[in-house]
Amino acid sequence: MKHLSEEQIILHHYSEPEDGERIARHLEDCPDCRARYQALQQALALVDRSAIPHRGENYGSEVWRQVRPRLPKREQSSGPLSTLWGLAARSAAWRVPRWALVGGLGVLLLAAFFGGRLWPRSTPVSPRQIATSAHPVSREARERVLLREIGEHLERSQLALIELINSQTNGMVDISLERSLAEQLVVVNRLYRQTAARLGDSGTANLLEDLERRLVEIANSPARLSPAEFADFRRRLDTEEMLFRIKVVSSQMRARELESARAVPGTHS
Amino acid sequence: MMEQSDAAAVAKAREGDHDAFGVLVERHSHALFQLAYRMTGNEQDAEDLVQEIFLRAYRQLGKFESRANFSTWLHRIAANCAIDLLRKRKSQGEQDGVVDPVPPDHLSSLPANSPPPDQAMFHSEIQIQVESALHGLTPLERAAFVLRHFEHKSVEEISSALDLGQSAAKQAIFRAVHKVRRSLETVLDSAK
Numbered sequence: 525m526k527h528l529s530e531e532q533i534i535l536h537h538y539s540e541p542e543d544g545e546r547i548a549r550h551l552e553d554c555p556d557c558r559a560r561y562q563a564l565q566q567a568l569a570l571v572d573r574s575a576i577p578h579r580g581e582n583y584g585s586e587v588w589r590q591v592r593p594r595l596p597k598r599e600q601s602s603g604p605l606s607t608l609w610g611l612a613a614r615s616a617a618w619r620v621p622r623w624a625l626v627g628g629l630g631v632l633l634l635a636a637f638f639g640g641r642l643w644p645r646s647t648p649v650s651p652r653q654i655a656t657s658a659h660p661v662s663r664e665a666r667e668r669v670l671l672r673e674i675g676e677h678l679e680r681s682q683l684a685l686i687e688l689i690n691s692q693t694n695g696m697v698d699i700s701l702e703r704s705l706a707e708q709l710v711v712v713n714r715l716y717r718q719t720a721a722r723l724g725d726s727g728t729a730n731l732l733e734d735l736e737r738r739l740v741e742i743a744n745s746p747a748r749l750s751p752a753e754f755a756d757f758r759r760r761l762d763t764e765e766m767l768f769r770i771k772v773v774s775s776q777m778r779a780r781e782l783e784s785a786r787a788v789p790g791t792h793s
Numbered sequence: 794m795m796e797q798s799d800a801a802a803v804a805k806a807r808e809g810d811h812d813a814f815g816v817l818v819e820r821h822s823h824a825l826f827q828l829a830y831r832m833t834g835n836e837q838d839a840e841d842l843v844q845e846i847f848l849r850a851y852r853q854l855g856k857f858e859s860r861a862n863f864s865t866w867l868h869r870i871a872a873n874c875a876i877d878l879l880r881k882r883k884s885q886g887e888q889d890g891v892v893d894p895v896p897p898d899h900l901s902s903l904p905a906n907s908p909p910p911d912q913a914m915f916h917s918e919i920q921i922q923v924e925s926a927l928h929g930l931t932p933l934e935r936a937a938f939v940l941r942h943f944e945h946k947s948v949e950e951i952s953s954a955l956d957l958g959q960s961a962a963k964q965a966i967f968r969a970v971h972k973v974r975r976s977l978e979t980v981l982d983s984a985k
Binding site: 573 | 811814815818819820821822823826827830831836843844847848851852876880919920922923924926927931932933934941942947948956957958960961963964965966967968970971973974977978980981
């Protein structure tokens with residue numbers, strides 16, 4: 525009789541509906557698996573016994589007293605940008621992965637941004653034209669959104685690499701989580717990289733190219749590696765160097781985003 | 794007076810009504826503190842996190858779908874704020890060459906109606922072991938575990954909250970549970 529995997533036992537414990545009846549029957553028949561299931565239940569029962577510090581009845585009011593003076597001024601939600609955000613928010617309801625939609629929007633914005641920055645205007649634009657423009661989203665606002673999008677993509681990539689670095693190295697190393705993360709990120713990364721290259725931002729394109737190479741390698745690696753294979757894998761990826769570069773570029777982007785926000789009086793990010 | 798629904802309060806807050814947002818803050822602070830404490834394991838961090846969550850929520854009110862559940866939406870923001878904070882902590886620890894210790898506030902943070910001293914000692918020992926187990930998780934694993942184990946969110950909800958594919962969310966939960974179980978094995982063995 526084939527024993528249950530640890531994953532199946534965990535899913536069963538949390539009542540995730542994957543073959544639940546078959547697993548329950550197996551647990552009745554197989555003492556080994558039943559013992560493993562009970563050990564898991566005992567360990568998780570210990571977790572449930574950990575206490576949380578008590579907060580008084582007025583805790584909510586205290587939080588509000590702290591938060592209220594720090595609230596930024598609200599911007600009215602109208603115009604193309606809020607429409608884009610609305611689309612992003614609705615993506616969950618459409619069952620479209622948010623990263624895919626955000627990536628798509630990011631590429632559009634990237635094109636708009638680099639287009640606006642790199643392509644010379646054929647005719648000067650008068651103040652009247654600006655005032656009556658059908659596109660009220662300012663260049664600064666576009667830049668801020670765009671920088672945020674790329675920054676978020678880099679942060680997510682950073683997270684995947686950090687997860688990899690923190691992988692457990694005693695016994696076989698399971699990197700299936702990092703593989704899943706990398707598979708998702710590769711798609712968006714490729715779109716950003718191609719757009720950046722087409723529009724001549726070689727610095728961003730180079731970083732994204734190096735990042736993509738690593739993401740592809742993670743996505744295509746076996747899910748489980750021996751400690752020696754894992755050490756070799758990490759060396760090949762040079763994860764630390766990549767993380768350092770991402771950190772540098774992210775901080776440059778944050779600085780540019782702040783600068784861009786300052787350029788628009790009364791804007792809070 | 795009839796209590797204002799979350800949806801109605803959000804609608805007013807979006808129009809700039811600070812007091813309406815205050816209603817939401819007062820209503821959800823306790824639940825968020827519990828979540829934040831589970832995520833960070835540190836009382837001060839949890840308090841800071843609760844404020845950060847509300848500030849981020851306020852900035853993002855325009856993105857909130859009125860049909861959605863406000864509490865679920867806050868959980869999503871909370872998970873991401875917590876991951877950011879934990880990553881920052883880990884990265885600071887690595888830069889300083891410091892091995893992140895288990896936060897020391899467990900003994901002082903026992904609930905007011907604590908059991909007698911010997912039992913309290915046993916509970917605090919468990920508390921330390923559990924926190925140590927959770928401390929060994931990566932930020933993503935910890936967030937996924939807290940959402941699944943304490944908040945009873947489904948894999949689908951966790952994948953949405955953490956912006957992951959469902960398979961990645963499952964892997965994060967598997968790995969977290971595996972590490973927690975391994976880490977608590979010694980406590981269970983000593984109790985036998």
